[in-house]
């Protein structure tokens with residue numbers, strides 16, 4: 470099979486297409502023929518080896534040579550101890566270790582995978598798992614958004630953010646989206662009531678305060694986030710700089726005790742229930758997985774560059790429908 474591989478951290482130039490063996494499913498796994506795989510910032514981070522925490526699975530060079538985590542495809546083989554899926558079923562989900570998806574086939578246990586709804590294309594289904602579940606957990610499950618609340622989403626023009634804006638609006642919040650200059654109109658088109666260009670304005674220095682902040686790309690200090698939270702408000706960092714995340718871990722509990730403002734890291738919990746919940750909202754048209762561009766498998770380097778250099782609005786998908 471064809472796969473996009475890399476053996477060292479670096480720019481998209483370190484990626485290349487190779488012919489490798491189709492993986493053999495273990496007894497508890499399924500073999501899936503990949504029809505579409507979406508890109509996440511975690512793929513970009515895994516490629517360049519930054520922030521440092523992505524090197525936990527390979528300090529000097531990547532331990533696993535294939536990136537790509539959110540896959541939709543058709544079950545080709547089923548291990549004898551996997552009772553969840555049947556050959557020929559259309560399925561989608563997230564690779565457990567964020568790896569393996571930029572290939573024609575993947576093996577997975579299928580934990581937290583689901584049947585692809587007939588009403589969604591493979592491309593749409595592949596856009597949902599990581600970004601959709603992060604947004605659902607940040608805005609709804611943990612964030613417990615309420616109608617009329619003021620919600621700020623930092624990094625709102627990307628994959629997770631595009632779901633988060635729509636979910637917050639669906640639940641009746643007043644939404645502020647923060648992202649790059651050329652994503653401002655995009656955030657408005659998803660329903661954001663207010664937009665902030667992070668290249669011109671630091672939202673932590675505005676006089677405004679929010680009930681809920683979902684930060685997909687946290688770079689400021691815990692004290693800056695405290696300043697823009699209302700009393701009783703919640704801030705969740707999903708990703709960002711190592712320094713900021715450490716600071717939140719250390720100071721978050723103290724800030725909570727002294728001010729009633731909650732500043733925490735949101736560690737995504739992969740599970741079937743949340744994947745189905747966000748997918749149902751997509752199937753019913755209440756929210757949409759927004760796909761900016763699709764590329765073919767051999768174009769993964771170009772697609773990752775597009776994402777990493779900040780052009781992507783919503784999700785980027787690798788589609789195998791027209792060949793690799």
Ligand SMILES: NC(=O)c1ccc[n+]([C@@H]2O[C@H](COP(=O)([O-])OP(=O)(O)OC[C@H]3O[C@@H](n4cnc5c(N)ncnc54)[C@H](OP(=O)(O)O)[C@@H]3O)[C@@H](O)[C@H]2O)c1
Pocket residue numbers: 508509510511514599600603623624625626627628629630647648649652667685686688706707708709735736737738776777778779780781783
């Ligand atoms: N906590 C967990 O369990 C977990 C699990 C998986 C992934 N993650 C993390 O989730 C994060 C978001 O993923 P994603 O796929 O939604 O990323 P994405 O699609 O790349 O979106 C991030 C957005 O943030 C924007 N951005 C960059 N710098 C910014 C800044 N200083 N201020 C405001 N916006 C900024 C980017 O725009 P430009 O590039 O144009 O600047 C982009 O539009 C990643 O950091 C990833 O590591 C966390």
